[in-house]
Amino acid sequence: MPVSAHPRAKTVPPASPSPTDPEERGRRRRSLSPRYLPYLLVLPAVVFELLVHIIPMIAGVYMSTLQLNQFFLRNWLEAPGVGLANYRVAVDLDGAVGDALVRSFLVTLAFALASVVLSWFFGMLGAVLLQRPFRGRGLVRTLFLIPYALPIYAGVITWKFMLERDTGMVNSLLESLGLTDGNTFWLIGDNAFYSIVVVSVWRLWPFAFLALVAGLQSIPDQIYEAASVDGAGQWKQFRHFTMPMLAPVNLVLFLVLFLWTFNDFNVPYILFSQSVPPSADLLSIHIYNNSFITWNFGLGSAMSVLLLLFLLVVTSVYLVVNRRRGAVDA
């Protein structure tokens, strides 16, 4: 698809004939100015966004200032307000709760970075390899998309069975290949971190692949032809043409992948249920355990607000830095 001006730019609708009929003039004055139409069309979306996201968020922020445990569940509006006490407990590094929260934050950061980089790497590899058409390319593309299309529970629960120490496929495979003695734990202990990274990358790399395939299609072939005529090899072409032209796609892709993996609840919950090993204690499930398991929803809300603030900061900084670097607006 060539990058060109808007296809309809050349065809401006002809100006409407000036009304001569008084009745028609009256009708036109009463009909809505086109200015209001976009707002009206957007109105249902805004209303739902408010109802589903914004208002619950505000309720959550309010909840974080309450001491909300089982005594007040029934009438949570009557729970005693404790101001910033929940936040103080959450960030108190000397206390068990604060210490665990910081550790969980670091684990989540490491997990998100590893997951995003690996997903992007595999997505890029797949997109570049499948750039030129070949026989069976459609089939390969479909195969690649399967992990992303699978219902998440089905996919992750299968991994859970595979990662079992005694009966799982992963250990059998590693043992038969002679790489390990077949007795490694993948679901408890330190290896649990690698398990969640692998499962997360397995699920997400097809999305990166899709986005990059679409991005690559917008690069005109003539550029590559011209480059190879000038003597640029594959790697030079990639570095100097593909990457810069993919910059707008990469900008959005990294941000979206990071936010998704940072907030990931499904993968650790399905793999570990309620006994999450400390090495795989992602923030979202850590907060869940701290509210639903200890019935302290005020504290859980405070932690959620802190998570929200962190992600807002990251997103803003990311966008500002990239705007200053002069990345082209898509």
Place this chain on the structure above:
Amino acid sequence: MRRRVLGAAAVAASLAVVTSCGGGGGGSSSSTDGGGEQTLTYWASNQGTSLDNDVEVLQPELDKFEQETGITVELEVIPWDSLLNRILAATTSGQAPDVLNIGNTWSASLQATGAFMPFDDAAFEAIGGQDKFLETSLSSTGAEGETPTSVPLYGLAYALYYNKQMFADAGITEPPATWDDVIAAGQQITDPEADRWGMTIAGASYTESAHFAFIFGKQHGADFIDDQGEANFTTPEAVAAVKQYTDLIAGDQQIVNPSAAQNATTNEAVQDFTSGSAAMIMAQNNVEASFASNGMDPDQYGVIPIPLLDPLPAGGQAVNSHVAGINMSIFEGADTDAALQFVEFMTSPEEQVTLNDQFGSLPVVTEAQDAPEFSDPNLAVYNEVLANTAAALPMIPNESQFETTVGSAIDDLLASGATGQPVTEAEIETAMENAQQQMGAGG
């Protein structure tokens, strides 16, 4: 024309939004349709071998109830890992069932929410009187000195099950009499090369870990929580109690397969037992139904009360089970008359016999105890445990926080031990200290 269409569309959209967020609101969903047809919503817990099994067992009884009283009961069976969450959600939103099962250890915590109907004298009269229930079962129905908000339904107790064949093969002629005998027998049987282990546990289940912390705690003279709700997780006795459990999988006395640290439910541990890879399992008596559904014949296993430490440490009590069981509660706002009729039905001697027989649990009413269905010698063991050596978990509002904080901490220790790290007293103390702080932060 365009303006009218747009205007109508805007109005329709806002109407849709307003009506969709209306709904809900306080009270339960029991209703009285025309013609005196009443409906009750009932949330049952998973007592059978599977959710479908629960429906199979309960539905005929609910049909019987409908024939007798004309009240239809809508049944939903909820698995254990989501039952407490569902109850909490029902409490906050007001979208609640009329009658439900709860774990009896949750009684005091749920009582504190104020969302359940108290069983005062009138209510007890309506269901047949307080005297019809067993004393031990009544001890786990709510905080002391307060009107209970639940009544006993099924009785359960912990016992030790052992594989007779595996014991015979190892040359063990007598079932273990003390805890040291259990370890010795386990060590004789354990042979990692042959994938044969002395015992199996549900090492990733925080409820199981918390229960054993409590039971061994009593034997060591530790009170994890006292009656005022004060937590004492770090006393030397508490640490020793936890160590008794973690030593099963970590360290020199190891008799449990490290992989058992992955077992998130008792059913997974049951698989280890019925497949012959573990010779012993400590579980609540309803596992007998799971053994049967896995193809294990009752002659193949023996049942004994969990052997005690001998001699008991100073200050220790002869406790080898907590007063386990399922209670029934009624949500505030339910149709009280219909709900009480249903509770009376479920706790009537006939239903107690039928249901407990099928679920493998114990009846909670004295009249049902002597029924021929319960003449199985195994049941004599459970009755003896419940009557003599079972202690009730403290009936205080933050009891469930105790279960979750201590249980999760012990699960982490078990995982440590399983991956080969030593689980020393110092480490247990640190873990318990953290759990105690988490409990403190729980308000």
